[in-house]
Amino acid sequence: MTTTLPPIPSGETSDDAANAANATGPIAADGGGEPTESHLYVADESGIDVPALTRVLDGRWADMRAWGREIGGDPAFARPLDISMADHRELTLDRLKELAKRNWSAQMLPEHLGGTNNPGGNIAAFEELVAADPSLQIKAGVQFGLFASAILHLGTAEHHRRWLGDTMSVDLPGAFAMTEIGHGSDVSAVGTTATYDEETEEFVIHTPFRAATKEFLGNAALHGEAAVVFAQLITKGVNHGVHCFFVPIRKDGELLPGISSEDDGEKGGLNGIDNGRLAFNKVRIPRTNLLNRYGDVAADGTYSSDIASPGRRFFTMLTTLVQGRVSLAGAGVTAAELALGIAITYGTQRRQFADFTAINEVVLLDYQLHQKRLFPLLARTYASAFAQEDLLGAFHEVFSGEGDTEENRIDLETMAAALKPSATWLALDTIQACREACGGAGYMAENRLVGLHQDIDVYTTFEGDNHVLLQLVGKRLLGEYAKSMKSMDTGDVTKFIASRAETISARHTPWRRLLQSASDLGSVRRTAASLRDPALQVELISARAETLVEELSLALRQANSMSKQDATALVNSHQAELIDTAKAHVDLILLTAFNNGLTKVEDDETRAVLVRLRDLFALTTIEKNLAWYLMNGQLSLGRARTLNDYIARLLTKIRPHALDLVAAFGYNQDHWRAPISSGIERIRQEEAAEYYRHLRASNDGPIDEKILHRRQREQRNAESKSAG
């Protein structure tokens, strides 16, 4: 399996980066400099090599991550507390300009445009901005990842020459005007029109009705001076579908004629970004403002495109924007890592309720319940971090030009559509679990968790609504299945699986590799001795992923012979199963990524701990779908009943390594910036314990009424005895 893995990075760059990120350890020097182990922290027989594990997690673009992490930990970029929306917006613009001065995102450009042609590394750095302020991250995402990327990927040389420089320096802040009030997920149906006028050689950009107003656009309410506008291109009476146009919208802060804008005002989070609406009243732009890489209009109005099919052309244009999904998936992983770092560290210091001695109190993380609330999320976060590295690799392959094939683009699109929902939901679930696990302290803004939730919340529905994306994944899986089925007896599932494995083995991108890995293992023993057998785990999780596709295909088989209305109704009645199918494949992607990640861990003791974490991921994933496994005869009742005990034992075994596991994410106090995990809680607890120790030792301390009662009883008993 190792031959298909991306090369393990070596050399000084990534080592240094990892070391630098861990130099201060989980507690910053000014937090006391001591190690952060809990008082009940019991060192296990094996220990984690934290810097080495960080190197593995940081992966191929460790240098870019280190750079992003430096900014993420710089107070100059930290999410402000108790700030007005207006001030936060200005602050965020200023910070974005500061990032631009440091050549932020220039790495995404090809060499001839002043970049390093390092799209994967660019996203790796971007992911780290969550630690600074998600508002800054998304403001940068709008400016570089969307606005500049549209010019770069949908425009041609002249566009690059005219606008890219000012865009990258943020001298030209821009909006990405795709979504409309009436159409978010269904981009092909946007109402904005761009009608070509042969006489003036101009496009007329127009908002024909209220619902066609562009909506939720960062930079639209205040800062944007131009927008890349997605509109139906109409020339010579023909609508050639959605294309992208460069439209100036403001000059010196004033809206240009025909442009109107409304402010979206306060949002659930990300209030450092000036989201707003844009409408166009017959706004004229030169013909050459059409970003014409995939479709052009000649001066006489003749339309031309290298891609004959309008559907394929539209898909191609949209694919260039997959960067947003890839980077949000990574941002979700970062957010989950930060939240776990804060909550798990606090959990090893915070004490509540006396232990069996009735003197000491128990640290929260020693409670089974606390472990059960946090460790499965920690395990899934590890799986997601490994999967994100694979996704970045797939993205880099296409966008660096190393392997820009249509097949790779489709794979990348599918993988991003699978991992963006998974990682952003994981982030929200994890942040919320961490917030509640920290009690009232978790609700204080200074402890970061609530702000993270507020900001990350929208990551689940923008850049592709999570449920819509999972439907794309589900449909892709059905399509692959249908292709495989064409040449065989529909009843012969065994034959199908073999055929599928064969097809898949000829491919070589990560998406396909993971299916391959699954198939390779798919034939192994159902009689494995233990649920901790990794082959059995893969078999169970891949069996579910495959069976759900097959069952759904079967259920929808009649759709082809139905009226369109009936077929639509049939598909709708299985929509929830389509989502389940996609989610089952996400689980398989994550498990495969975790297993691949394990092969990169060289230190035996570190790997032993990670194997337990992988087991916890696999077994809690199986547990979530346990009813399915039982109903489908994939697990016996006897084996199913052992699951709970396995999981309980894994929690206990992971407990001593919890601090190391979050330390390995590479964040420290500079990134967490949460007083509750700074060590102050431990100092307070020690001070309290010292107070009580002193009271007990002295004769001045009050005696507890309960103890007094007991002594009085004893005395009475003694007296009555001596009297009798």
Add this chain to the structure above:
Amino acid sequence: MTTTLPPIPSGETSDDAANAANATGPIAADGGGEPTESHLYVADESGIDVPALTRVLDGRWADMRAWGREIGGDPAFARPLDISMADHRELTLDRLKELAKRNWSAQMLPEHLGGTNNPGGNIAAFEELVAADPSLQIKAGVQFGLFASAILHLGTAEHHRRWLGDTMSVDLPGAFAMTEIGHGSDVSAVGTTATYDEETEEFVIHTPFRAATKEFLGNAALHGEAAVVFAQLITKGVNHGVHCFFVPIRKDGELLPGISSEDDGEKGGLNGIDNGRLAFNKVRIPRTNLLNRYGDVAADGTYSSDIASPGRRFFTMLTTLVQGRVSLAGAGVTAAELALGIAITYGTQRRQFADFTAINEVVLLDYQLHQKRLFPLLARTYASAFAQEDLLGAFHEVFSGEGDTEENRIDLETMAAALKPSATWLALDTIQACREACGGAGYMAENRLVGLHQDIDVYTTFEGDNHVLLQLVGKRLLGEYAKSMKSMDTGDVTKFIASRAETISARHTPWRRLLQSASDLGSVRRTAASLRDPALQVELISARAETLVEELSLALRQANSMSKQDATALVNSHQAELIDTAKAHVDLILLTAFNNGLTKVEDDETRAVLVRLRDLFALTTIEKNLAWYLMNGQLSLGRARTLNDYIARLLTKIRPHALDLVAAFGYNQDHWRAPISSGIERIRQEEAAEYYRHLRASNDGPIDEKILHRRQREQRNAESKSAG
């Protein structure tokens, strides 16, 4: 079963209240006045009598709900957008004073103190304040529900005379100083001391170490002029445990000598409240400032109490504060109802993706997935609303004096500990599902959902952390089981169940009634024809609730014969199961409440719809634990496989009634205040549809490139034919 139900309220008051709340219907008059049905809304054969259903839901205190709902819909109390924390705090104080002018919460006082002795009605009104601004609700909760309640319930006549008037008028804003930095859930361990000084006849209130600082107190940072402080009462060298003291903290806005305060600053929500910390440096207060209902200190320092056991005394004092949990449970239900109202209404108007005609677009709520995301939450919200009415009844019984027995107090405490976690988590889950179901629009603060999430978030961890409360419930269940087991062979489970049913049948409070109902039904047919059989549903859900208790008891049986250390470890290793056990009982409470609620619905057609909703609640609850049912042989594989289809069919059947079901909650545009559900979306959609209808009808409209291609192909074919 009907004989044990609370009387169905009748008479004009509640009728009028329900009618008033529904006067404008789900769409306010200024929203167009039309009914809000979707374009695909298909009227079912049966219809819901919305005002009658509202009357059932509003229950015994419909008049008080109507009053609270009026304030909840009054713009003068509406949660502000984009406001600074400082301004929001002042606004909230002003609004609290305005509420006081209207005699808010005076109903909780007995007649001789100027009230109406209507504690249940008081909470019913309180629950409605969520619709106004949760900050106002919790500020009111701090002032009346905690500060005034402590004076009322823990103090005696002289305290009432001195402080209650100013407290109820908010001339004396107060803090409730129980939680400390170091101790939230474990109140008995607070560090603050109140040491009696015989010479001056004063208590000395002192914060002996940093962790003993009082924390998260509303009114502490700015507005509070006094605090009720929970501290260890020490006199004559004996610590008599936690008691409550009235301590002045500010005069004319300045902190008094020895008092220090810190501001908690920005929080995840509820930023209209000035939460903060209080510390005491040997602050002296008169002896008579001890709220001495349950324990007193004479001038010479002699301690006395009617309750000999310190443990029971502490429990009795804390029980007086159960009001907070009861009211937060209700607030959670209100929040879920509001969120569902907004999202379901929007879901019937918002369209996305073309339907089978390729012309019209589908409203979101016609997608199965959308139904599956929202309807099970709607069903659980109905169950919770019915259960809340029972809880209010139990609360009223104790606090009005109608039935203030220790047994009833313990039952009330347990029921509140069960329903507060359930309702507040339901609220958070529902709000988040609704927010995501509304896409980007759901993230805009003006559409309410994000603000609700931010504010309600902390309801899950304050006034008793949800997980800690569920452990209380679990332990209570184990205790009841142990009591029943004492007199019998431990292996004889059948005998136990019989004995238990017998014990239970002698009781009469809601908590016990529900167990009784379960036992009554527990013997019915396992061979029921259908999972929609209500007796089978009750049997399945009660079987799980009972079996989990029994299994856990069995697993912990050895604890008594172990060392304290081993016993603690054993209990800890089953902590997650303890929580599962408590949650299973919550499910049973909710199902029983839903079934009882159904008997109050007189209109057959309304009841028919609610029966489906109850089925959905029961079946999705069983589905969540399906693996358990299979592993425990409670459901056959065959029956389990039918569950998914049942649920899918229920979704379809509930769909036509979704708007009526949220309308019956009694909220309208005044309460929702969410532009997305105001009807504006439908108007925009119609405008867009009209635009396209016009385009299709005219000859001016551009032709789609895809259609053009098809026509060209057809023309070429025709030409080649005619040429051939």
